[in-house]
Structure formats: C-alpha cells, structure tokens
Amino acid sequence: MRKILVVGAGQSGLQLALGLQSNGYEVTLMSNRTADEIRTGRVMSTQCMFHTALQHERDLQLNFWESQAPKIEGLGVSVAGPGSWGEGPAARAIDWLGHLDGFAQSVDQRVKMAGWMETFAQRGGQLVIHGAAVGDLDYFSRTYDLVLVSAGKGELVQMFGRDPERSPYSEPQRALAVSYVHGMGPRPEHPDTEAVRCNLVPGVGELFVMPCLTTSGRADILFWEGIPGGPLDVFDGVKDPAEHLSLTLGLMEKYTPWEYARAREVELTDAGGVLSGRYAPTVRNPVGRLPGGGLVLGVADVVVANDPITGQGSNSAAKCAAAYLASILEHGDKEFDEDWMRATFDRYWATAQHVTKWTNAMLAPPPEHILGLIGAAGQLPPVADRFANGFNDPADFENFFYEPEKTAAYLAEVSGA
Structure with missing residues (x-):
C-alpha cells in the first residue's frame, strides 16, 4: 500500500486525501486546526463552485450539502x-x-472542511493536527512515497519559487x-x-x-x-x-x-x-526542494494563486485535486520523481492557464471591445448566457473574449448581422 502525506486541509487537500483514501491508499492529512476549530472560526473564502467543480465532488460522493445549499x-x-x-x-x-x-x-468552507475532515478520520485516515514547517516535511519525505503541499500560506509556500513569466503582477x-x-x-x-x-x-x-x-x-x-x-x-x-x-x-x-x-x-x-x-496573484514552480534533498509537489493555490475577482479559487482547487488524483492512480507503483511531478502539474496547468489568463485580464481596465461585449449581453441573451457559463469553463473565453476580431465576429453571428 502506497503512503501519501497531504499537508493542508482546504478544498484541494481534503478532496485529494478523501479521493486517495477511497482508492485504497494509506493517507495522512496534516491540518493546523481541528474540525471544531475550523467550524467555529472565521470564514475563509466565498467559494462559489460551478458545475464542473461540483461534479468532481459528486464523483467522489462528497457532495454532502447539495440538497441544503441554494442552487x-x-x-x-x-x-x-x-x-x-x-x-x-x-x-x-x-x-x-x-x-x-x-x-x-x-458552501461555507467552515461547514465543508470540518465535515470532510471528520469523514476522513471516520474512514480510518490518519489525521495529524500540527502546523507543518519545512523541517517536518524534511523528515516526513523519507517515510512517505509522496508529499503533497496544499497549505497556501506561511513558510511552506516559500519553497516554491515564483514563475515570473506566468506572474505579470508582483503586487496585490x-x-x-x-x-x-x-x-x-x-x-x-x-x-x-x-x-x-x-x-x-x-x-x-x-x-x-x-x-x-x-x-x-x-x-x-x-x-x-x-x-x-x-x-x-x-x-x-x-x-x-x-x-x-x-x-x-x-x-x-x-x-x-x-x-x-x-x-x-x-x-x-x-x-x-x-x-x-489582499495578495498578489502568483504562479509558482510546482516542485519544492527540501534541505535534505527530498521533493514535494505543490497543490492548487500553493502553485497557482489567482485573485478572486473571477471566483475561481475553489473551482481551481477541485480541478487540481481531480487532475492530481488521476495522475497518482495512473502511476501505479512507480516512483513519484521530479519528471512525474512536473508532468502532473502540467496536466493541471492545461486548464489552470485559462483561469489565470482570464483573471489577470479582468483585473486590468477593460478594453473597448470587452465593454462592447458586456454591453451587448444586455440585448442578446445568448451572449449573457455564454459569459455566465465561462465561469464554469474559462477556456471558452479564448473563442470570443480576448481578441477584438473574435469578439466582433461572435457578436455579428449572434445578432444575425
């Protein structure tokens, strides 16, 4: 049985830990807070999740609050x-x-993360309440087949260097x-x-x-x-x-x-x-190198942190967990080496790059053709619907959003001009 350590009990870390657990892996989850501390603590995000991300939860039968939450x-x-x-x-x-x-x-993450954490423990998962430092991971990397870091704040993030080519903003x-x-x-x-x-x-x-x-x-x-x-x-x-x-x-x-x-x-x-x-939107190198030579793989907003202006944080976290889970299952009993880690991140980046491009575009003052598109949506319901559904699948914005020529062609097609 393969042993995997997941550090951080947010959307991605817990979804991944529960997914691995249901596939027979021996999983340890480290959280700096207990389920009760999370439930009675401060809100953590706005976490509006769209269809594809919700489906990843359904696939793992983790959609515990679907009947209660507003649709x-x-x-x-x-x-x-x-x-x-x-x-x-x-x-x-x-x-x-x-x-x-x-x-x-x-679903308020205080409700979801506390509930998922209790489910993980009830199903026999090893739950460690401890704020992990780099030194801890140095030790653990020798006893686990794979260490995944999904704690998006603190000193652990510093192990993953900023990717300047993919991070146009250095300030919030x-x-x-x-x-x-x-x-x-x-x-x-x-x-x-x-x-x-x-x-x-x-x-x-x-x-x-x-x-x-x-x-x-x-x-x-x-x-x-x-x-x-x-x-x-x-x-x-x-x-x-x-x-x-x-x-x-x-x-x-x-x-x-x-x-x-x-x-x-x-x-x-x-x-x-x-x-x-506030925080600066940042894409980071996905592989962290420990002082003792071990490697760890960054997860979700540890490696791709976008501004919440497009509401993609929890969606991206769910999609990252689903992509990583598939890569781990497909890898079987082979070593989780650096090449595998980079390929696993690239699989997630194939969708995440569209989120990052769109989010960074929305942070800037809108160009004339975008103002025209948003205005046209008021007269053309198909445009409004397509823009709304872009929150579920940001890759679609490539087809009608960024380039004035594509926007004009799309609006002409919809209006019958």
Whole structure:
C-alpha cells in the first residue's frame, strides 16, 4: 500500500486525501486546526463552485450539502454609470442576467472542511493536527512515497519559487473584504432566481453578492474587491465585525445603491462572518526542494494563486485535486520523481492557464471591445448566457473574449448581422 502525506486541509487537500483514501491508499492529512476549530472560526473564502467543480465532488460522493445549499442558476452583471455616484445615486449603465447550464453552489468552507475532515478520520485516515514547517516535511519525505503541499500560506509556500513569466503582477491588485449576512432581500427584477451578482464600478472596484449555505443555514455573501489606494481600500486594521459590515453597507449605498436597497435589514451571520486582506496573484514552480534533498509537489493555490475577482479559487482547487488524483492512480507503483511531478502539474496547468489568463485580464481596465461585449449581453441573451457559463469553463473565453476580431465576429453571428 502506497503512503501519501497531504499537508493542508482546504478544498484541494481534503478532496485529494478523501479521493486517495477511497482508492485504497494509506493517507495522512496534516491540518493546523481541528474540525471544531475550523467550524467555529472565521470564514475563509466565498467559494462559489460551478458545475464542473461540483461534479468532481459528486464523483467522489462528497457532495454532502447539495440538497441544503441554494442552487445558483444565474450570473448577473451590472455596471455603474460613469461617475454618476459623484452627484447622487449611481445609475446602472448595464444590467443583465445570464443563465447557467448547470447550477452553482457556495458552501461555507467552515461547514465543508470540518465535515470532510471528520469523514476522513471516520474512514480510518490518519489525521495529524500540527502546523507543518519545512523541517517536518524534511523528515516526513523519507517515510512517505509522496508529499503533497496544499497549505497556501506561511513558510511552506516559500519553497516554491515564483514563475515570473506566468506572474505579470508582483503586487496585490485588489483589497478584499467579505461579509456573510442574513436578511438580504431578492433582486426585484428576478425575485425567484438565485444568482451571483457581479457589480462593476469602473475605476473603483467590484461588489459580488452571492447566496450560500453557512453554519446557521442560508445566507448571502457581500464581497468588495477594491482597487488598492481607492475609496474601497478602507478595511485594513478594522477588527470589529460590526464596523466591517457598516463600512461594507456604506460603500454599497454610495456605489451600488440597487444592491444596498435589498441589504438594509442585513445582520452578520456570526462574529466570524467577516474577512479582509489582499495578495498578489502568483504562479509558482510546482516542485519544492527540501534541505535534505527530498521533493514535494505543490497543490492548487500553493502553485497557482489567482485573485478572486473571477471566483475561481475553489473551482481551481477541485480541478487540481481531480487532475492530481488521476495522475497518482495512473502511476501505479512507480516512483513519484521530479519528471512525474512536473508532468502532473502540467496536466493541471492545461486548464489552470485559462483561469489565470482570464483573471489577470479582468483585473486590468477593460478594453473597448470587452465593454462592447458586456454591453451587448444586455440585448442578446445568448451572449449573457455564454459569459455566465465561462465561469464554469474559462477556456471558452479564448473563442470570443480576448481578441477584438473574435469578439466582433461572435457578436455579428449572434445578432444575425
């Protein structure tokens, strides 16, 4: 029986550990927190997962919360009118809703990771509660056939060098602020459709609103992405959750009054229901070299960390776990050497590269043809639907998004021009 160590108990680490376990591998999982500490701690992300990522969970029969979590059937885009918030409420220059081919869902990672971790232990997995350091991995690399590092923060990440060719940004491109709330009303124009709402405020940032399942049941997530140094970049150092929510709502009232109108009565789900921070989008070398000469393979956002502006973090983590699991199973009892590690990462990068390209494009001011595309989606429902489904399959953006000629040809085809 092959012995594998997974360091880090997030979406990718746990999905991979449970997948390997169900295929007869002897798996040890290291987490710096217990399941109870995760469940009662602070929210960790917004984790809206689209059809392909959810299917990876279903394939492993890990979709424990599918019947409870809201089924997100649409993705809407609203764009605030240019400068209109300076003289009163911001009008919407663009507003539309695209329909997803397969529903999306957001399950608070405190619920999912705690539940999955308990399942792993119940199924006989070796669960070690310990914050791993490089020295620990140096020791463990001699006793395991393969060590996978899926803990995306701290000193372990430093083992994986930044890939400058694939990492155009060296600084954070957004300041992030998340609030989980109860009491959010529906959008009056689509009261019966659960949808992710992407509100773009040119030159300022973005507000995302999405339904989710949290520790206290159904909730909504309010998520600001602010351009650093701009008017949304006000959450650093805010320790009081109530103050965090108050700031969030004040910014909504000023920049996205149509969303504020349904948020007047909201309350935080719990004291741990807020999160803020920032990080630079980075692609790293997938193979980490330990002081004793051992090798470890980086997983998910350890090696490909994108800004959450396109909501791809948990989706990418699920896709990475699925790709790595397939590579491990196919490899049989052969040695997990450096060539295998690089080939395994390349298999994941085949899909991840499209996520990175699209996300980095969305962080930059949109060129004229993209503004035209987003505007046209308001008159042409097939365009809105295709854009919405790109969140599930970002590779499709190659066909109609980046190049003005392809965008024009696509719009002409859809409009019958």
